[in-house]
Amino acid sequence: MAGEAAAHGVDLIQVVALLGAGVLAVPLFRRLGLGSVLGYLAGGLVVGPYGLGLVSEPETILHAAELGVVMFLFIIGLEMEPAKLWSLRKQIFGLGIIQVAACGALLTAMGVLLGFAPVVAFVFGLGFVLTSTAIVMQVLGERGELALPSGQKMISILLLEDLAIVPLLAIVAILAPRGVEETLGERLFGIGLALGAIILLIFIGRRILNPFFSLLAKSKAREVMTAAALLVVLGAALLMQVSGLSMAMGAFLAGVLLSTSTFRHQLEADVEPFRGILLGLFFLAVGMSLDLATVASNWQIIAASVMAYMIAKAGMIYVIARLLRSSHVEALERAVLMAQGGEFAFVLFTQAATVGIIDAQTNAVFTATVIISMVLTPLAIMALDRLMPRRAPSMDGVEAPHDLSGRILIIGFGRFGQIASQPLLAMRHRISIIDNDTDMIRAASQFGFKVYYGDGTRLDVLHAAGADSIDAVLICVNDKEAGTRIAELFRDEFPLVKVVARAFDRGHAIALVKADVDYHIREVFESALTLGAATIRMLGATDEEADDVIAAVRDRDTQRFEAQVFGGITAGAGLLLSNAVEQAREQGVQAPDAPAEESRAAADA
Known part of the structure; x- marks a missing residue:
């Protein structure tokens, strides 16, 4: 042969x-x-x-x-x-x-x-x-x-x-x-x-x-x-x-x-x-x-x-x-x-x-x-x-937090945290920022931002950052486990602080709800809805029709999310798929067959 x-x-x-x-x-x-x-x-x-x-x-x-x-x-x-x-x-x-x-x-x-x-x-x-x-x-x-x-x-x-x-x-x-x-x-x-x-x-x-x-x-x-x-x-x-x-x-x-x-x-x-x-x-x-x-x-x-x-x-x-x-x-x-x-x-x-x-x-x-x-x-x-121990990051030009004076604490100053900080600054709120990426800290300093080095999952760092005297915390870290851990620390140690968190996906959002955060948002949810609305407008929908459709999507998503929180991920995934098919049928559209992989991906969105 x-x-x-x-x-x-x-x-x-x-x-x-x-x-x-x-x-x-x-x-x-x-x-x-x-x-x-x-x-x-x-x-x-x-x-x-x-x-x-x-x-x-x-x-x-x-x-x-x-x-x-x-x-x-x-x-x-x-x-x-x-x-x-x-x-x-x-x-x-x-x-x-x-x-x-x-x-x-x-x-x-x-x-x-x-x-x-x-x-x-x-x-x-x-x-x-x-x-x-x-x-x-x-x-x-x-x-x-x-x-x-x-x-x-x-x-x-x-x-x-x-x-x-x-x-x-x-x-x-x-x-x-x-x-x-x-x-x-x-x-x-x-x-x-x-x-x-x-x-x-x-x-x-x-x-x-x-x-x-x-x-x-x-x-x-x-x-x-x-x-x-x-x-x-x-x-x-x-x-x-x-x-x-x-x-x-x-x-x-x-x-x-x-x-x-x-x-x-x-x-x-x-x-x-x-x-x-x-x-x-x-x-x-x-x-x-x-x-x-x-x-x-x-x-x-x-x-x-x-x-x-x-x-x-x-x-x-x-x-x-x-x-x-x-x-x-x-x-x-x-x-x-x-x-x-x-x-x-x-x-x-x-x-x-x-x-x-x-x-x-x-x-x-x-x-x-x-x-x-x-x-x-x-x-x-x-x-x-x-x-060998993990190489310690260079601390040149980087300071650790100590008795910060801001009334609002931002943990994580990547692309999400930078945008989230802008409305607060526009309203002249005093903010303090900590992050554990020294390269980002040095880069932020070139644009006038004072960011302190600190791991938000450590209670001693949070105390040093003045977490016991702030009004609100924005959890903007790009790590699901770290974000959930920080939310749990604030629930247990600083219960009077309002906690606003960035959710990586639907599963992370559920974990944050269980950690009793005051507000959370999935990082791609709003931008995805905006993109979908813009698309249907380009295809002929009026502004009123687009607003109604987006409102219906929000309502169904809220129902699915609540079902997942109280009934488990699997139940929520089933509800997600059934609601999507129901919505398509109401509009007279033949809904495509959704494979199991797609339904699981949608449940995680």
């Missing part, structure tokens, strides 16, 4: 096996709290040649899947405007060079201590220095840390490591035992070719791409725009590859050049689906490449190498970070996240094997060491998250 499928050009068994591995393993591992990267790696190991054997050539898939890393860096480049990238130059060429050089020297010495020849130890150590861009970017993205200063430092180091692969490959060629060295002219030609490719890419990005996409946009063909986005990414990668640079760097540079383009968001939306699939395929291929036979026959040296290299590299990264004034938590997080080897190590080891520095067996051992380090990284991150 597999032979028949392959004869027609597509081996569907391998395609289905890869898709099945990702679809089954990733949700399972994320449900267990192990992360998507480890899920992909485990799935690849199961379906690969050293597992069930459903996929026989992981190397081919790995080469194709490297495009996922390329597209990932293109998207990162779109977020890096040239001015922002220039502001990171000290981190890229300062912090990056220091970390690569220090870790490379330490790991080379570690390899010599493990019994490798100095040249072999150098190749092994420098290969392990090149951190996995795919893993670090994926983890930073999942944790929402790509734009944080700590994340920006790691991205800067990764960019330098991507650049470092070029001189490292040249050094490997020089160290080749065959004694065949490039002439000075050949080296100058290679350098000139690389610089020419970069200049050409910059010229195309600044002068040609915007008019090119403007022309394509006029065609109104979405598939052409998608094809053009892929053409830009893969074309830039190919240009860098043929000039001796890395594909990832070409894609990143193309993204930077397009970061100020009016088509930036369209490009990101077009490339994102391919990036996600190919990046997942990359991790699957890495898992499939783990040769269990090699690991079993050389487990002592592999185990020793993995532990020694990861500990040594993490230790050096931590020391460098602390010397450069990073906090203990930030330094430790960077050390754990960047302690593994990466995908560019495979390129370096393959080149070293090609020129005769290492043999095939040593190449397999080195590759297995890097892969196992990549597999262990998500586990190490999980352990770090559980052992």
Whole structure:
């Protein structure tokens, strides 16, 4: 069967096996709290040649899947405007060079201590220095840390490591035992070719791409725009590859050049689906490449190498970070996240094997060491998250509440709280505001709002905010459980305060009613009714008809809500559906069949 499928050009068994591995393993591992990267790696190991054997050539898939890393860096480049990238130059060429050089020297010495020849130890150590861009970017993205200063430092180091692969490959060629060295002219030609490719890419990005996409946009063909986005990414990668640079760097540079383009968001939306699939395929291929036979026959040296290299590299990264004034938590997080080897190590080891520095067996051992380090990284991150306390937010420019004088307290000053405060300010009421988002507090201060830092679910914070002397509290937090908890605290501790609360949905509104709030409103209810009223007016209804319809909807919603409060959610959902059908029949309209999922969604609205 597999032979028949392959004869027609597509081996569907391998395609289905890869898709099945990702679809089954990733949700399972994320449900267990192990992360998507480890899920992909485990799935690849199961379906690969050293597992069930459903996929026989992981190397081919790995080469194709490297495009996922390329597209990932293109998207990162779109977020890096040239001015922002220039502001990171000290981190890229300062912090990056220091970390690569220090870790490379330490790991080379570690390899010599493990019994490798100095040249072999150098190749092994420098290969392990090149951190996995795919893993670090994926983890930073999942944790929402790509734009944080700590994340920006790691991205800067990764960019330098991507650049470092070029001189490292040249050094490997020089160290080749065959004694065949490039002439000075050949080296100058290679350098000139690389610089020419970069200049050409910059010229195309600044002068040609915007008019090119403007022309394509006029065609109104979405598939052409998608094809053009892929053409830009893969074309830039190919240009860098043929000039001796890395594909990832070409894609990143193309993204930077397009970061100020009016088509930036369209490009990101077009490339994102391919990036996600190919990046997942990359991790699957890495898992499939783990040769269990090699690991079993050389487990002592592999185990020793993995532990020694990861500990040594993490230790050096931590020391460098602390010397450069990073906090203990930030330094430790960077050390754990960047302690593994990466995908560019495979390129370096393959080149070293090609020129005769290492043999095939040593190449397999080195590759297995890097892969196992990549597999262990998500586990190490999980352990770090559980052992380390949650990072405290920066309190620069932020004050805690203490004996506030406002007669009205607003808890939560996001988009809802900001709008709710405006009528109060217009009536010259004295208000006090607390929130636990320090970034929002600093942003609000730029517009003249004094917001204090505090967690409204804590009774001591409420006392400090003067809750025992206020007239009313507005609970505007964007968290259902926190909002209910605050309402319950006011019911039990400050019963004379009028409590007005924002409800996330119908279920949350019921919880707030049971907490005895004086007034609540579902955050989308009024805007949804306004939208519906505007729609029927545009379709021909008079203002009087629209007002009557909206009044009827309000009345039915009140009945449904009361039924849910006193009769339970299920009864309310049934009443909701029956009333909707009844209303449609009264107006002579054939009501559509409502599936159970829709009735449950409506009951939650």
